[in-house]
Amino acid sequence: MGLIDLLFGLKSFTHGIHPPYHKDTAGKPIRRLPFPSQLVLPLNQHIGKPAIPLVRKGREVVRGEPIAKADGHFSVPLHAPATGRVRTIELMPTPRGPKSDAIILDVYEGSTQEVLWKQPREMSDLSAEEIIRAIQETGMVGLGGAAFPSHIKLIIPEGKQVDTLIINGCECEPYLTCDHRIMLEHPKALIQGIHYAMRASGASQAVIGIEDNKMDAVEVLRGNLSKGSPVRVEAVETKYPQGSEKMLIKSLLNREVPAGGLPADVGVVVNNVGTLAGLGHLLPEGRGLIERVITVAGPGIVKPGNYLVPLGTPVRHILQQAGYEGARTEFILGGPMMGPAVSAMDTPLTKGTSGLLVLNEPSIEEESNKIWPCIRCARCVSACPMYLNPSMLGQMAAKRKYEEMAQDYHLNDCFECGCCSYVCPSNIPLVQYFRIAKAINREQAT
Amino acid sequence: MSKPTIELRTSPHVHADGDVAKIMRNVVYALLPICAFTIWQFGISALALLFVVTATCLLSERLFNHLSSQPSSLSDWSATITGLLLALTLPPGFPLWMGVVAGFIAIALGKALFGGLGMNAMNPALIGRAFVQAAFPVAITTWTPAFFEGRFSRFIPTTLTPPFLQSPTIGEWVAEVKVDAFSGATPLALQKFEGVQTDILELLLGATAGSAGETSALLILICGLYLAARKMLDWRIPTMVMLGAAVTAGIFFVIDPARYPDPLFVLFSGGLMLGAWFMASDMVGSPVTPLGVVIYGLMIGVITVIIRLFGGLTEGVMYAILLGNAATPLIDQITQPRVFGQQRANK
Numbered sequence: 150m151g152l153i154d155l156l157f158g159l160k161s162f163t164h165g166i167h168p169p170y171h172k173d174t175a176g177k178p179i180r181r182l183p184f185p186s187q188l189v190l191p192l193n194q195h196i197g198k199p200a201i202p203l204v205r206k207g208r209e210v211v212r213g214e215p216i217a218k219a220d221g222h223f224s225v226p227l228h229a230p231a232t233g234r235v236r237t238i239e240l241m242p243t244p245r246g247p248k249s250d251a252i253i254l255d256v257y258e259g260s261t262q263e264v265l266w267k268q269p270r271e272m273s274d275l276s277a278e279e280i281i282r283a284i285q286e287t288g289m290v291g292l293g294g295a296a297f298p299s300h301i302k303l304i305i306p307e308g309k310q311v312d313t314l315i316i317n318g319c320e321c322e323p324y325l326t327c328d329h330r331i332m333l334e335h336p337k338a339l340i341q342g343i344h345y346a347m348r349a350s351g352a353s354q355a356v357i358g359i360e361d362n363k364m365d366a367v368e369v370l371r372g373n374l375s376k377g378s379p380v381r382v383e384a385v386e387t388k389y390p391q392g393s394e395k396m397l398i399k400s401l402l403n404r405e406v407p408a409g410g411l412p413a414d415v416g417v418v419v420n421n422v423g424t425l426a427g428l429g430h431l432l433p434e435g436r437g438l439i440e441r442v443i444t445v446a447g448p449g450i451v452k453p454g455n456y457l458v459p460l461g462t463p464v465r466h467i468l469q470q471a472g473y474e475g476a477r478t479e480f481i482l483g484g485p486m487m488g489p490a491v492s493a494m495d496t497p498l499t500k501g502t503s504g505l506l507v508l509n510e511p512s513i514e515e516e517s518n519k520i521w522p523c524i525r526c527a528r529c530v531s532a533c534p535m536y537l538n539p540s541m542l543g544q545m546a547a548k549r550k551y552e553e554m555a556q557d558y559h560l561n562d563c564f565e566c567g568c569c570s571y572v573c574p575s576n577i578p579l580v581q582y583f584r585i586a587k588a589i590n591r592e593q594a595t
Numbered sequence: 596m597s598k599p600t601i602e603l604r605t606s607p608h609v610h611a612d613g614d615v616a617k618i619m620r621n622v623v624y625a626l627l628p629i630c631a632f633t634i635w636q637f638g639i640s641a642l643a644l645l646f647v648v649t650a651t652c653l654l655s656e657r658l659f660n661h662l663s664s665q666p667s668s669l670s671d672w673s674a675t676i677t678g679l680l681l682a683l684t685l686p687p688g689f690p691l692w693m694g695v696v697a698g699f700i701a702i703a704l705g706k707a708l709f710g711g712l713g714m715n716a717m718n719p720a721l722i723g724r725a726f727v728q729a730a731f732p733v734a735i736t737t738w739t740p741a742f743f744e745g746r747f748s749r750f751i752p753t754t755l756t757p758p759f760l761q762s763p764t765i766g767e768w769v770a771e772v773k774v775d776a777f778s779g780a781t782p783l784a785l786q787k788f789e790g791v792q793t794d795i796l797e798l799l800l801g802a803t804a805g806s807a808g809e810t811s812a813l814l815i816l817i818c819g820l821y822l823a824a825r826k827m828l829d830w831r832i833p834t835m836v837m838l839g840a841a842v843t844a845g846i847f848f849v850i851d852p853a854r855y856p857d858p859l860f861v862l863f864s865g866g867l868m869l870g871a872w873f874m875a876s877d878m879v880g881s882p883v884t885p886l887g888v889v890i891y892g893l894m895i896g897v898i899t900v901i902i903r904l905f906g907g908l909t910e911g912v913m914y915a916i917l918l919g920n921a922a923t924p925l926i927d928q929i930t931q932p933r934v935f936g937q938q939r940a941n942k
Contacts, residue, residue, distance in 0.1 A: 168609055323609065395935065408936040480601065485608040492603050508608055521615040521671065522713030527829065527883035535935040540883045541927070559934045567607030574614045575713075581605040 159361065161386035162396040164534045166568045168323050168389055168486070170362065174446050175326045177454040179334055182470050184231055184256050188461030189497035190216070191243045191251040195290040196297045197223040202252060208235045213266035213436055216252055225288045225298045227252070228437030230459035232260040242493040244482040244502060251497070254461065268435030272345065280349040280432070287431045288438045288500075293317060293328070293392065293421035294483050296501030299428070302418060303349040309413045314352035315401060316343055318359040318366065318422040319385065319392030322484025325504045327442040328422045330455045332359070332366035335426045336373040342429030343380055350418045355380040357422070358397050360387040389486060390566040394419045396534050408562050423503075438500060443467075449475040449507030458498055464505060465494040473507050481506040486567040521575035529569035529579060535562050539569035539579045546582035551589050560586055615712075618827045618878075619672035625818040626679045626873065632814050637687035637739065638746025640754040647691045649678030651698030659707035673712050677701055680720040680873060684806050684866060684913070685727070688739045688751030688765065692758035693731050697723040717920040718877050721913050728913070734762045738781055738804040740769065781805045783865045783909040786856050798863040805865065812863040819872030828876050831885075832892045836871035837862055839896020847904060861900060870912035871895070880920035887923075887930040895919040 193199040200217035210216055210229040217227040233256040241251040275283065285300040305311050316339075320328040332339060343355050359367050361384040370382045385391055385400045395406045397419065404415040412419050427438060439460060446453040451472030458467065464480060481488040482502045498505070529539035537559055545554050554560040560583060569579040633641045656674035660667050668674070681701050685694060701723025709715040728735050739751050753762040781804050782793035797803055799813040822828035844861035847854075861867070875881065875895050882891050895915045902911025 166611070168611070399935075405936045408934055410936065478601065479604060479608060481606075481608055485606070487606050488608070489606065490603050490608065492601060494601075506608075519614070522711065524615055524618075524713045524878045525881070525883050526618070526878040527888070530883045530885070530932070536932045537934060538883065538927075538931060541931075558931070559937075562934050562936070565606075571607050571609065572611050574611075574618055576610070576614060578605060580607065584605070 159386045160400045162399045164532055165388045166532050166571055171324045172326050174444055174453050174455055175329050179330050179442050179455045179457055181457045185462050185466035186256055188230055188254040189241050189251050189463055190461040191249050192217055193249050194499040195225050200227045202238055204235050206235055206237050211265040212262055213264040227288055228439050230439040230461055231256045231262055233257045242496045244489055244496055244499055270435050272433050277349050280345055283432055289428055290500045291421055292423035294501050294503050299424055305413055310416060311350050311352050311413055311418050312416045314347050314350055314355040315417055315419045316357040316422055316425055317392055317397055317419055318357055321389045321392040322486050324446045324506050325444045325484050327444045327455050327503055329363050329366055331423050331426050333369055336369050338429035339422055339426040340373055342425030345428055345432055346420055346425055356401050357382045358385050358401050360385055360391055362387040390534055444504040445471045447506040447508050449473045449478050449509050461497045464491060464496050467505055475509045479508045520577055523575055528572040532568040532572045537563055543577055543579045543582055546586050551586040554586050555590050616671050619676060621827045622676050623672055625822045628818055629814055632811055636741040640751040641687045644689055644694055645682040648682035648694045648698045651695045652678030652702050655699050655702035671712055677719045681723045684724045686738055686806055688753040690734055690753055690756035690762050693727055693734055697727040700726040713879055715879055717917050718874050718880050721917055724913055740804055787909050792860055795859050812868040815868040815872055831888050832876040832881055833871040835889050835892020836875050836896040839893035840900050843897045843900040865910045866912040870916055875916050880923055882923050882926045884927055884930040884932055887926040890926050891919050
């Protein structure tokens with residue numbers, strides 16, 4: 150815990166940055182967007198093995214029905230986000246970069262789009278294993294952006310014990326407000342989901358960590374908790390990357406996840422608020438994850454807001470609905486610090502996409518993007534939440550000493566939060582250097 | 596919906612305000628009051644020196660850009676800083692032709708040789724000064740009184756020394772401008788060789804002899820604090836330099852107050868302030884690690900005092916900073932920060 154905590158009693162981690170937050174959509178209630186005429190559903194919307202299609206070209210599906218099954222344990226199924234007909238299965242662009250196999254679904258325009266496929270269950274009877282299996286069946290992944298299968302997170306590795314479930318309501322990325330809205334509008338589902346996750350993981354207490362720029366959410370959640378509840382709500386400092394697992398655990402519990410380790414190593418499981426609110430809805434109804442809330446914002450958007458969108462909705466459709474302007478522009482899926490920019494308007498929204506931002510940044514050719522030599526100002530060193538030395542790493546990357554970077558300078562502890570690139574007065578694309586270095590190291594290892 | 600040009604970039608897509616040029620420009624702004632003060636103290640000789648040295652640095656920078664087929668780097672303002680800082684470390688009556696030599700060497704040997712901004716191991720201004728200190732030992736220790744009469748209408752005689760000639764003696768001229776009791780020595784020399792300690796208030800305000808820009812400790816402090824407040828200077832470095840110097844001086848002062856100067860005198864005399872705030876803190880030559888910064892600063896402070904008290908020279912800041920610069924890669928190497936989640940037992 151840092152100086153701030155000592156002085157003001159506010160929980161936080163050391164280092165990090167304070168970018169302008171632009172949380173202008175925080176007051177915009179969640180609204181449903183009209184269905185697009187076509188959905189693109191990549192089979193690898195999650196980390197792990199891609200799902201295996203259960204449908205073939207021409208097959209009619211109803212909204213909510215499973216259309217792909219999990220390929221083993223480290224995988225999740227996929228459900229039809231709309232009633233319609235499978236047009237084909239082919240390679241399509243995805244937010245994560247490479248094209249991958251996707252089910253393309255023609256949406257029936259006349260349909261009321263009611264969820265017609267569900268298998269309600271009595272939750273109170275289920276054991277921890279059964280809850281975990283039920284979570285896998287929902288197809289739930291980390292909705293904060295990581296898209297890590299939620300059931301895997303809740304399985305505690307052998308020999309480890311978890312005492313605390315942390316619920317991540319930080320939403321530290323600028324612009325994004327979808328988690329904020331979920332906390333305000335669905336506190337009951339969220340708390341329900343927290344109880345399921347506690348039962349699945351065996352945690353005896355739960356802490357909801359929320360940045361102190363969302364005190365209304367803190368109040369709402371506190372108001373929904375009964376006295377003596379094992380769940381408590383804590384405000385943490387508004388600082389990027391507060392919402393990173395390791396930082397949040399440090400802030401709330403003052404425990405440091407060992408380098409290369411998992412939260413379970415310090416007795417913690419972390420889940421995002423959107424994920425648990427989703428589980429709170431889906432588990433009792435026995436439904437799958439078919440839609441999510443995203444924040445559509447940025448200077449280029451005409452009608453910014455928080456929208457409930459079926460998975461697989463192409464970027465083009467969202468932009469048509471929300472309207473955008475600007476001749477030269479950049480589309481980002483997720484937050485501006487870590488989200489990838491998309492190159493194709495057909496790229497679909499996937500389970501891990503928390504936002505669509507349209508930024509009108511200065512063009513790449515402009516003077517303000519000039520890259521200067523590193524002047525060793527050490528701003529990156531003071532910003533890195535992992536206490537790495539990005540300045541040194543950057544200079545080594547320029548010399549292609551990739552192996553040395555990993556062995557002697559802890560390259561693999563970098564989680565690419567982007568703080569170093571953000572503060573660099575020389576505009577050196579440090580994070581990109583590190584991504585390349587890691588990729589090359591991975592390639593050479595295999 | 597018009598067809599936009601989609602730009603692709605890697606995250607992060609937002610960036611903090613300010614770039615290298617802005618930092619450097621602000622350092623120049625912070626140096627300007629010090630330059631103005633020195634001109635007020637020493638008149639047109641100081642103005643000419645500042646101008647000639649800075650112009651030489653800029654021209655040299657441009658020349659080396661040209662020789663290495665690089666675009667002009669004048670717009671990053673770093674050569675301007677080198678020029679101003681170098682001029683401020685020279686005696687106000689320093690012959691202008693020697694100033695040209697100093698400026699050229701500063702850029703050529705101090706910076707261009709290593710590959711320009713960010714690549715240089717040591718502070719270019721101090722490389723320039725070290726060179727002329729060795730080359731022109733008399734000229735660089737010829738001090739003139741501050742606030743002499745007629746300083747805005749005529750040059751100090753040494754200023755206009757023709758190229759490649761040694762500077763004339765200034766004894767007669769000093770008598771002529773009638774500054775009372777001017778011994779031709781800086782407060783440091785007075786203290787070291789004659790045991791006369793200059794009043795602290797005079798040091799703070801700068802009514803003493805010395806290098807062009809090193810005489811008003813108070814003004815330097817204010818300008819440095821401005822930069823630190825704007826986060827364009829690492830306050831830890833000057834603080835540690837001053838701490839190192841004060842503690843070292845304090846130890847000797849306690850041992851023998853008659854022989855050694857008191858710590859306040861050490862802090863406010865000579866080039867310590869200018870060195871601590873504007874040269875030791877030069878980002879390029881200082882460590883980046885939190886612990887490294889502390890070691891580096893303390894080291895410069897301690898070495899400065901040791902040279903002053905026990906060396907043959909009256910002033911040691913320059914060599915102390917150059918030594919600190921030289922040690923920086925090593926300091927960085929051995930003070931790598933503890934990575935999050937390492938070497939700490941978890942509860």
